[in-house]
Amino acid sequence: MNTIRLTMAQALVRAMAAQRCEIDGEILPIFGGVWGIFGHGNVAGLGEALHGVRDNLPTFRGHNEQGMVHAAVAYAKAMRRRRFMACTSSIGPGALNMVTGAGVAHVNRLPVLLLPGDVFASRLPDPVLQQVEDWGDGTASASDCFRPVSRYFDRITRPEQLVPAFQRAMSVLTDPAECGPVTLSLCQDVQAEAFDYPESFFAERIHRLRRQAPDAHELEQAVAAIRAAKRPLVIAGGGALYSGAHAALARFCAGRGVPVCETQGGKSAIPDSHALNMGGIGVSGSSASNTLAAEADLILAVGTKLQDFTTGSWALFRDPGLRIVGLNAQPFDAAKHQSLPLVADALAGLAALDSALGDWRAPGDWRDTAERARAEWRERAARFTALPDPDRNEKPSDAQVIGAVLRQSQPDDVVVCAAGGLPAELHKHWRTERAGGYHLEYGFSCMGYEIAGGLGVKMADPDRTVIVMVGDGSYMMMNSELQSAVMLGLPIVVVLLDNNGYGCINRLQQACGGAPFNNLWRDSMHQAEYPSIDFAAHARAMGAEAEKVSDLPALEAAIERARASGRTSLIVIDTDPMATTTVGGAWWDVAVPEVSVREKVLEAQGNYVTQRKHQRIGH
Numbered sequence: 125m126n127t128i129r130l131t132m133a134q135a136l137v138r139a140m141a142a143q144r145c146e147i148d149g150e151i152l153p154i155f156g157g158v159w160g161i162f163g164h165g166n167v168a169g170l171g172e173a174l175h176g177v178r179d180n181l182p183t184f185r186g187h188n189e190q191g192m193v194h195a196a197v198a199y200a201k202a203m204r205r206r207r208f209m210a211c212t213s214s215i216g217p218g219a220l221n222m223v224t225g226a227g228v229a230h231v232n233r234l235p236v237l238l239l240p241g242d243v244f245a246s247r248l249p250d251p252v253l254q255q256v257e258d259w260g261d262g263t264a265s266a267s268d269c270f271r272p273v274s275r276y277f278d279r280i281t282r283p284e285q286l287v288p289a290f291q292r293a294m295s296v297l298t299d300p301a302e303c304g305p306v307t308l309s310l311c312q313d314v315q316a317e318a319f320d321y322p323e324s325f326f327a328e329r330i331h332r333l334r335r336q337a338p339d340a341h342e343l344e345q346a347v348a349a350i351r352a353a354k355r356p357l358v359i360a361g362g363g364a365l366y367s368g369a370h371a372a373l374a375r376f377c378a379g380r381g382v383p384v385c386e387t388q389g390g391k392s393a394i395p396d397s398h399a400l401n402m403g404g405i406g407v408s409g410s411s412a413s414n415t416l417a418a419e420a421d422l423i424l425a426v427g428t429k430l431q432d433f434t435t436g437s438w439a440l441f442r443d444p445g446l447r448i449v450g451l452n453a454q455p456f457d458a459a460k461h462q463s464l465p466l467v468a469d470a471l472a473g474l475a476a477l478d479s480a481l482g483d484w485r486a487p488g489d490w491r492d493t494a495e496r497a498r499a500e501w502r503e504r505a506a507r508f509t510a511l512p513d514p515d516r517n518e519k520p521s522d523a524q525v526i527g528a529v530l531r532q533s534q535p536d537d538v539v540v541c542a543a544g545g546l547p548a549e550l551h552k553h554w555r556t557e558r559a560g561g562y563h564l565e566y567g568f569s570c571m572g573y574e575i576a577g578g579l580g581v582k583m584a585d586p587d588r589t590v591i592v593m594v595g596d597g598s599y600m601m602m603n604s605e606l607q608s609a610v611m612l613g614l615p616i617v618v619v620l621l622d623n624n625g626y627g628c629i630n631r632l633q634q635a636c637g638g639a640p641f642n643n644l645w646r647d648s649m650h651q652a653e654y655p656s657i658d659f660a661a662h663a664r665a666m667g668a669e670a671e672k673v674s675d676l677p678a679l680e681a682a683i684e685r686a687r688a689s690g691r692t693s694l695i696v697i698d699t700d701p702m703a704t705t706t707v708g709g710a711w712w713d714v715a716v717p718e719v720s721v722r723e724k725v726l727e728a729q730g731n732y733v734t735q736r737k738h739q740r741i742g743h
Contacts, residue, residue, distance in 0.1 A: 127320035132283035133173035133310070135321045136239075139290055140210065141181045144330045145298075147206050154298075154331055155237075156199055156209050156583065157182040159192035163214025164253060165241020169315025170212055184612065187604035189213045191576040193225025193236060194565075195605060198540070198573075198580030200234045202560060204366050205303055206333065207584075210237035215312065216254025219266050224570065226273040229305035231567035232362070232389070233454070235297040238274070238307040242267050245281040245311040252312075267309035275304035281311055283319035290325075298331045300366070300453040300469060335367075336453060338468035338476050346449045346466045347480045353422035355443070355490050356382050359405060359434065362389025363427015363452060367470035370559045373426060374398055376474050381486040382424070383494035385413035387434045388551055388566035390427065396555040400491070402498055406434040407712040408548035410505070412497035414710050418442045419493075424449045427470045429457045433566070437713035439738035446740075451477075461740075501708065508705045509553050511676055520676055521703035522549045525621055528676040529591060530555060532683040537589045538563050538581055542573035544595045545628035545704060546621065552708050560585070572602030578616045579609045586614065589687055596622040599659065603666075609692045610667035617686045618668075618694040619679070620659055627701035636716050637725030644701055663694035672696040711735045 130138065137158075145154040160183050162171045174183045186192030189211070196209035213219050219240035229236045243255050243265045251257050258264035271277045276296045278289040286308075293306040338346075350356060364373050370393040377384045377400050384394050385405035394401045403410035405417060414436070417423075421443045428434060430448075435441065438461075450463035451473045458465035466473055509527025512520055520528075526549055529539070539554055541547055542565040556562050563581055565573045578592035599620055609616050625644035634640060640647040645654030663670035669691050673679045679697050686693035716732040717725055 126323045128323055128326070129318050129320050131169065131173065131316050131318050132280065132286050133169040133315040134176065135283070135286055135319070135325065136290065137170070137173045137177045137181055138326050141177050142326050142328050143294060144328055145206050146330055146332050151330060152207065153181070154207055155181060156203070156207050157184055159184050159186050159196055159209060159211045161186050161189055161192065161213055161218060163218050163241065165215035165218070165312045166212050166239070166310070166315070167214070169312060170239065170241070170310065184608070187608060188602060189218050189221035190225050190572065191602055191605040193222050193238070194228065194570070194573045194576035195580035195583070195608070196236045197225060197229045197232070197234050198563065198565075198577035199584045200236060201232065202538075202563065202581045202584035204368065205235055205300075208235040208237070208297060210239055212239040213241060214254070215241040215243060215252075216256065216266050220269060223269050223273060226270055226305045226307065228565060228568045228570050228573065230273045230275065232565065233303050234305070235303050236305050237293060237297065238270065238305055240267050240270070240307065240309050241315075242279060242309040242311045244313045246313055265309070267307070270307040270309065273305065274307040275302055276306045277309070278307070279309040279311065280314055283314055283317045287321070287325055294331070300334055300336070301455070335469040335472045336467070337472050338466050342464070342466050343476055343480060345464050346477065349422060349447050349449055349464055350424065350477070350481065351484055354487055355416075355420050356422040356424065356486050357416050357420040358382050358384040358424045358426060359387060359428055359430075360384055360390035360393045360426050361387045361428025364390055364393040364470050365559060367427065367453070369426070369470035369474055370394065372471055372474050376478055379478075380481065380484065381488070381491040383416055383491070385409065385417065387428050388547060388564045391551060391554070391564070392556050392559050392562040395557045397557060400494055400498075402494060403501065404551035406436050406440060407710050408433060408551040409708055409710060410501045410552055411708045412494070412501035414440060414708065415497050416494060421445055422447050422449070424451065425463065426451045426474070428452075430461055431567070432713065436710035438740045439713070439735060440710050441740060442738065504707045505553060505705070508707070519698050519700040521700050522546055522621060523553055523705050524676060525619065525679065525697060525699060526550060526553045526593070528679045529593065529619060529683060532680045533591070534589060536587070537561060537591055538585070540564075540574060540578040540581055540590060540592045541594065542566070542577060543569045543571040543598055544626070545631070546593050546595060548709070549705055550593065552705055571598040574598055575603055575609075575616070575618060576605040578618070579605050579612075579614060582609070582614045582616050590616045592616055592618045594618060594620055595627070596620060596624065596657070596659065597626045603662075606663060606668055606692065606694070607666040615690055615692045617683065618663070618692075619683070620694060620696045621699045622659065622696055623699045623701035624654060625701065630701060631704060632714065635728070636714060637720070637722055637728035639722065659696045660694065668692045668694050670694040670696070711738075713739070
């Protein structure tokens, strides 16, 4: 057996550079690059190794470890999990800063390779700088925090361990069912240790998407359930996009006369113009989707994990005989909530269903009901995104800002958002015809994802205009990768809605009967007046073009200028923290105190008890 003597770190990056994928017949490197912030736990070992392969495996410098993981996760999502990135940090705080990003990847089933530095395997210099010591466990380190948010975790304490660990890592990263974050925690002394690695470890390997066909018995059960349905409804999840099944799903629904709703992850899988696209479903959904969901006797859940925002905390579906067919590559998701599992790739599963259903179509009156609900919803929703009355001199709502951005959008644009009230309004109001035109991180709902995520999307698809919509609260949490976008010459357009605090949670707080407290600046316990932050000046200080606009027509003009400039741009507009879309939506289970001195809390608790009666038991 021929061998090559390399350090563990050199062997790792050489093996990474040899991995390929096939996308539409084209062979490409599967790693789009490595995000790195160097410190004493990785600069000497992995940093030296990355320098040696920089022409084949580029390294990008981040400003915040969490932000660089967000960028990598967004890149993987925009690439529909076919390509992905790695992220490396030092030990201690640098490593722990990546854990939140790992949680985002884990919840959203997205691949990212995390390479935190770790303590010395030899333990000779212990405790090293930044080492976390456990009195009762000599093997523990800060990197153990990655375990619950990793699909696969390994600590490399000997150089030869890299071979099986990396092979397992690639298996998880490329598996449609197991896909998620992988952590290889690299002891800093082992990174620099040499070993005679087999040449075969560095041979080119081409990874192709596995398309699992459904089991014959599960398919038979699913077909029987669908054929028996009088009011079937499809829920399109993110898995429909990851599988590339969006076009097939649109054809299936049109051909079978089945209305379709979209989760946050699945939005853009169905063109907005599709006659049976009911829009978003659940807590942030349309009245069309939620009305049909309450009446449906069968749900075909395609590539969705059916989280509480989709199901209205399982109070949305009211038919007592409801059956769910779970078409999903992951058995855990396919079988949950007493679903009839149809474990398969979404594209392969839809093809099998379509073939087995023969000439079956949903009843015509159900389709008619859906089309009327869609028309009514669109007419009502349009009022919330229209320009406000200029004579009233009011700050615009989030929905009105979305309307302005939509009027300036182009068919290939991608909107990016993550947390707060904006995801709910975007789920209701954003319209796109092209798959991937809607990029929301709403599995983990991680504040601070937005700008870094927008950069990751732009890296994945540089030809599309990326419009990031972010509130002032999320911007204050993490904005450093705005400078990374400037530095990399990857322009994004950031629309910052300034409502002076955490407007979404302020509204939720009051909806639960609570007093406005500690969310908006004006309701926080500060001695001085709440600050007026010059976000435009801040963005300009990081190299972006920036301006503040006074109204929606000015916002539209600013977006047009930003698009034409070819530079990263930030546009600020003041918004109303209380205004929200009052049509659509569904109940969400947020526990209300049973005892309180506030009468409004007790009123909210009474409504909470009433709503909980609709929750499905035993799912």
